[in-house]
Amino acid sequence: xxxxxxxxxxxxxxxxxxxxxxxxxxxxxxxxxxxxxxxxxxxxxxxxxxxxxxxxxxxxxxxxxxxxxxxxxxxxxxxxxxxxxxxxxxxxxxxxxxxxxxxxxxxxxxxxxxxxxxxxxxxxxxxxxxxxxxxxxxxxxxxxxxxxxxxxxxxxxxxxxxxxxxxxxxxxxxxxxxxxxxxxxxxxxxxxxxxxxxxxxxxxxxxxxxxxxxxxxxxxxxxxxxxxxxxxxxxxxxxxxxxxxxxxxxxxxxxxxxxxxxxxxxxxxxxxxxxxxxxxxxxxxxxxxxxxxxxxxxxxxxxxxxxxxxxxxxxxxxxxxxxxxxxxxxxxxxxxxxxxxxxxxxxxxxxxxxxxxxxxxxxxxxxxxxxxxxxxxxxxxxxxxxxxxxxxxxxxxxxxxxxxxxxxxxxxxxxxxxxxxxxxxxxxxxxxxxxxxxxxxxxxxxxxxxxxxxxxxxxxxxxxxxxxxxxxxxxxxxxxxxxxxxxxxxxxxxxxxxxxxxxxxxxxxxxxxxxxxxxxxxxxxxxxxxxxxxxxxxxxxx
Numbered sequence: 377x378x379x380x381x382x383x384x385x386x387x388x389x390x391x392x393x394x395x396x397x398x399x400x401x402x403x404x405x406x407x408x409x410x411x412x413x414x415x416x417x418x419x420x421x422x423x424x425x426x427x428x429x430x431x432x433x434x435x436x437x438x439x440x441x442x443x444x445x446x447x448x449x450x451x452x453x454x455x456x457x458x459x460x461x462x463x464x465x466x467x468x469x470x471x472x473x474x475x476x477x478x479x480x481x482x483x484x485x486x487x488x489x490x491x492x493x494x495x496x497x498x499x500x501x502x503x504x505x506x507x508x509x510x511x512x513x514x515x516x517x518x519x520x521x522x523x524x525x526x527x528x529x530x531x532x533x534x535x536x537x538x539x540x541x542x543x544x545x546x547x548x549x550x551x552x553x554x555x556x557x558x559x560x561x562x563x564x565x566x567x568x569x570x571x572x573x574x575x576x577x578x579x580x581x582x583x584x585x586x587x588x589x590x591x592x593x594x595x596x597x598x599x600x601x602x603x604x605x606x607x608x609x610x611x612x613x614x615x616x617x618x619x620x621x622x623x624x625x626x627x628x629x630x631x632x633x634x635x636x637x638x639x640x641x642x643x644x645x646x647x648x649x650x651x652x653x654x655x656x657x658x659x660x661x662x663x664x665x666x667x668x669x670x671x672x673x674x675x676x677x678x679x680x681x682x683x684x685x686x687x688x689x690x691x692x693x694x695x696x697x698x699x700x701x702x703x704x705x706x707x708x709x710x711x712x713x714x715x716x717x718x719x720x721x722x723x724x725x726x727x728x729x730x731x732x733x734x735x736x737x738x739x740x741x742x743x744x745x746x747x748x749x750x751x752x753x754x755x756x757x758x759x760x761x762x763x764x765x766x767x768x769x770x771x772x773x774x775x776x777x778x779x780x781x782x783x784x785x786x787x788x789x790x791x792x793x794x795x796x797x798x799x800x801x802x803x804x805x806x807x808x809x810x811x812x813x814x815x816x817x818x819x820x821x822x823x824x825x826x827x828x829x830x831x832x833x834x835x836x837x838x839x840x841x842x843x844x845x846x847x848x849x850x851x852x853x854x855x856x857x858x859x860x861x862x863x864x865x866x867x868x869x870x871x872x873x874x875x876x877x878x879x880x881x882x883x884x885x886x887x888x889x890x891x892x893x894x895x896x897x898x899x900x901x902x903x904x905x906x907x908x909x910x911x912x913x914x915x916x917x918x
Contacts, residue, residue: 393579399441399509399516402448412514415474415481415488415504422517423471427546427625434460437517439507458529461623465493465532467502468626480506480515488520492705495531500524506690534623545605557622564618571773572610579606601650605643612639634702645695652687656680678748678765682738685767737784746787752862752918755782759866775866787819795862801836804869805846806856808876814852814886816842817878823856826875833866836860851888 400406410433411417418912425434435452439776443451463471470490475481476706489503497642505518533554553561580599585597619632643805742757747753751762755772760779770787772780786792795802810819820842827835839859845852856876860868880886 397571416476417469419517431456462528471569476804537850560622568614576607608643751796809851809855834864
């Protein structure tokens with residue numbers, strides 16, 4: 377009897393009160409622009425409405441007929457907001473895969489399933505249903521999905537905060553985030569900034585203690601290099617944890633994820649650069665402390681400088697590539713470039729031929745080492761010391777403190793003088809002009825005295841000779857030959873020249889002298905024809 381009365385009531389409701397049987401009668405008439413013709417349109421319309429805070433409009437995308445009409449408006453706003461957190465947290469990308477056809481999925485025209493969520497032993501399918509409404513059919517979130525929103529929100533949403541914070545924190549969002557999420561992000565940034573400093577200090581103290589137990593000193597220098605990169609890494613990880621707890625919407629989660637990834641990439645690249653610097657410095661210090669071969673130390677310094685430059689450039693390039701490859705547009709460009717890698721590689725190779733050749737020349741120079749940092753060279757008619765070697769150029773400090781910047785290919789293509797290559801000493805001549813009467817043995821003794829006294833700090837004690845190099849028409853050309861290291865040779869030659877001139881000036885007879893001689897000029901012979909005839913004899917008269 378009761379079932380019969382219920383059926384009669386439903387029949388009268390359909391015939392006499394059609395409005396009571398309409399979809400979501402308690403919400404009122406849906407807006408004219410509401411698009412619920414396809415599963416995809418319903419899902420995208422619901423997502424757009426809830427993320428701009430229009431929960432009243434979003435309620436029209438739900439099947440709320442299981443709720444009394446008088447409560448549908450209030451409950452619809454709550455359920456729409458709660459479903460937003462469930463979908464954003466558990467099914468962020470599933471909405472994009474729904475059918476764009478009015479009939480829905482080909483496998484079933486009544487439902488289009490988004491996914492299945494599990495809470496404990498219970499499974500809740502999240503689906504859209506094709507239901508009658510206003511003389512037609514529309515797609516809305518099914519009644520079963522609406523009934524499952526509350527238990528799913530208790531499991532995956534900020535249910536605890538809803539009981540602690542005032543309702544104002546959960547009302548209309550600003551820029552897609554509710555007030556409690558903005559507050560949580562501020563707390564996350566401040567808390568991560570403080571905790572990362574504390575965690576960095578604890579980590580460095582622990583690593584420093586471990587490094588002190590080892591015999592090598594490299595790890596002792598490497599631990600302080602983590603100050604800065606380690607802090608940035610901790611900040612990124614703590615920020616990622618805080619962003620996850622904030623249940624951010626897809627757009628904000630996308631931005632936060634890329635920001636965290638970028639910070640991690642920067643921190644790792646930062647540490648790699650520090651690692652290269654510390655390692656190169658440690659190796660250089662180890663070789664210098666041995667002090668066995670200065671030439672080997674300069675060669676190693678050159679190799680480390682060039683290789684460090686190569687790895688630093690590679691670190692910058694890889695980091696920049698990883699940062700850019702996070703974005704879909706850049707990845708698409710990268711795929712397009714890979715598809716035409718042959719042509720692109722040829723064009724880039726021709727355009728950057730000089731740059732690439734300079735880079736390869738820098739690597740070749742670090743391996744063959746025609747010059748090293750600290751070598752004394754003569755290049756472009758300038759004498760100087762190699763001060764810096766990069767991948768593309770060499771800086772030479774000229775004797776007057778000028779800096780000569782020379783492209784690296786020039787050291788491989790053109791001849792130059794390297795005074796530091798080979799042995800540790802060089803020969804330098806000092807040329808003087810002296811009179812023919814100079815005492816060469818006295819000059820040799822004076823040269824020895826100069827080298828053993830005034831030039832003791834410059835002379836290497838190997839070569840000290842004086843010879844007559846040439847005999848000119850009026851003077852002798854004397855050459856004094858001395859030896860010294862390349863850095864001292866010029867100063868030693870100047871000192872010897874000055875002291876020998878002082879020695880000769882004290883003996884003016886040995887200075888170049890211009891000699892003249894006066895003698896009667898011989899009379900030219902008189903031709904026989906012009907010779908005077910003797911006068912005829914005079915005959916005396918009687």
